[in-house]
Amino acid sequence: MADGEPVPADSEQLGTALRLVIGRIARRLRQTHQVGELTLSEVSVLARLERDGASTPGALAEQERVRPQAMATTLAALEDRGLLLRRPDATDGRRAVLTVTESGATMLLNRRSESARRLATVLDSEFDAAQRDRLSAVLPLLERLAENL
Numbered sequence: 001m002a003d004g005e006p007v008p009a010d011s012e013q014l015g016t017a018l019r020l021v022i023g024r025i026a027r028r029l030r031q032t033h034q035v036g037e038l039t040l041s042e043v044s045v046l047a048r049l050e051r052d053g054a055s056t057p058g059a060l061a062e063q064e065r066v067r068p069q070a071m072a073t074t075l076a077a078l079e080d081r082g083l084l085l086r087r088p089d090a091t092d093g094r095r096a097v098l099t100v101t102e103s104g105a106t107m108l109l110n111r112r113s114e115s116a117r118r119l120a121t122v123l124d125s126e127f128d129a130a131q132r133d134r135l136s137a138v139l140p141l142l143e144r145l146a147e148n149l
Contacts, residue, residue: 018145029115038083041066041074043111046083046104054099056089083107 030040038046045060055063061071075098078084083104089095100108123132 029118038107038111039074039077041070042078042083043108045071045074045078046100046108049084049098049100050105050108054097056095056097060098078104 026040041064044064048060048063049055057071057075058068060075061068064071066074075084075086079086081103083101085099085101086096087099089097123135127135
């Protein structure tokens with residue numbers, strides 16, 4: 001769908017178009033990262049912990065909409081790399097609370113910076129100010145869509 005083309009009015013067509021374009025953007029950004037770097041799941045968990053603060057494995061699994069077993073695998077990989085810290089919950093010693101380490105925060109910042117730089121370069125070279133404003137205006141809608149999927 002080229003710039004200026006009409007956006008599908010039908011929700012199913014719009015959903016299909018969104019899925020395709022967002023998938024292409026994500027794939028192209030992933031292609032810039034080296035093999036062995038964080039997976040998207042690992043980045044998502046670190047970003048959530050950094051943004052929302054400490055959490056439990058169960059709460060993270062629910063928020064990320066994955067099975068507890070899948071979350072355990074993701075958390076173990078992050079812990080092994082020293083990117084998150086697991087501590088006993090102060091109110092219930094049977095539960096663990098997870099936080100991002102300084103290394104984890106640095107890793108996130110570097111990854112965001114690389115992707116943001118790549119996006120900014122294309123936005124500056126291929127989009128005028130009015131087009132960038134239009135993209136900016138739709139971000140809250142995309143965020144709401146992401147949170148409600």
